[in-house]
């Protein structure tokens with residue numbers, strides 16, 4: 548299964564991708580997670596990406612496409628996957644289509660997660676992530692048992708730099724300008740599936756399962 552999770556920041560793409568992985572024995576490939584790992588390892592790619600990410604802007608297309616070609620078609624590339632946060636611009640989607648054509652691969656569906664702006668801001672400013680195992684919490688909706696401490700590994704919970712309210716607002720603007728045009732781009736493929744992403748993570752997952760079971 549090859550899926551794209553499409554939707555604004557905070558729609559729940561990462562949360563739902565993990566649920567799908569647990570049930571459907573597939574893997575999540577998150578460009579955001581890959582870039583954050585590059586930043587924390589201080590690699591050349593990470594240094595290049597950091598200034599964009601801190602402002603809530605997008606990392607240039609050629610950097611992302613080069614990185615994703617290796618992930619999706621290099622040695623050890625998985626057979627099925629859920630793309631979380633990629634593609635994010637029309638040139639990235641065109642680049643992905645070219646790679647799929649070159650390698651005779653095909654997408655099964657694009658899941659478009661739809662959610663209102665106020666809900667997004669509320670979710671993102673309350674997100675906390677374990678510094679150690681990267682488990683994601685939410686102070687409002689999925690709080691840890693003990694304040695500031697990961698339930699799984701006891702690690703410290705931190706706020707992502709780009710989850711401060713001003714940066715979240717810029718990310719939403721960037722989404723509207725650069726990523727929302729992908730909805731039109733994929734509408735013509737017959738593979739775009741819209742999913743109401745309000746409600747609890749479990750309710751949203753039920754909506755997604757309905758789509759997956761119809762494929």
Ligand code: AP5
Nearest residue numbers: 556557558559560561562578579606632670674685747748
């Ligand atoms: P990235 O990490 O991809 O950020 P994003 O797309 O903005 O996604 P988020 O992780 O913020 O949201 P999500 O939809 O995954 O929500 P989540 O499940 O985590 O990218 C970060 C940066 O990297 C970008 O700004 C850019 O600079 C760069 N980048 C990445 N990919 C790129 C690309 N392709 N091209 C160029 N640059 C790129 O949930 C969010 C919170 O809400 C959590 O706290 C969660 O617990 C909670 N939550 C989730 N679902 C629910 C629910 N149903 N109810 C209540 N709370 C919920």
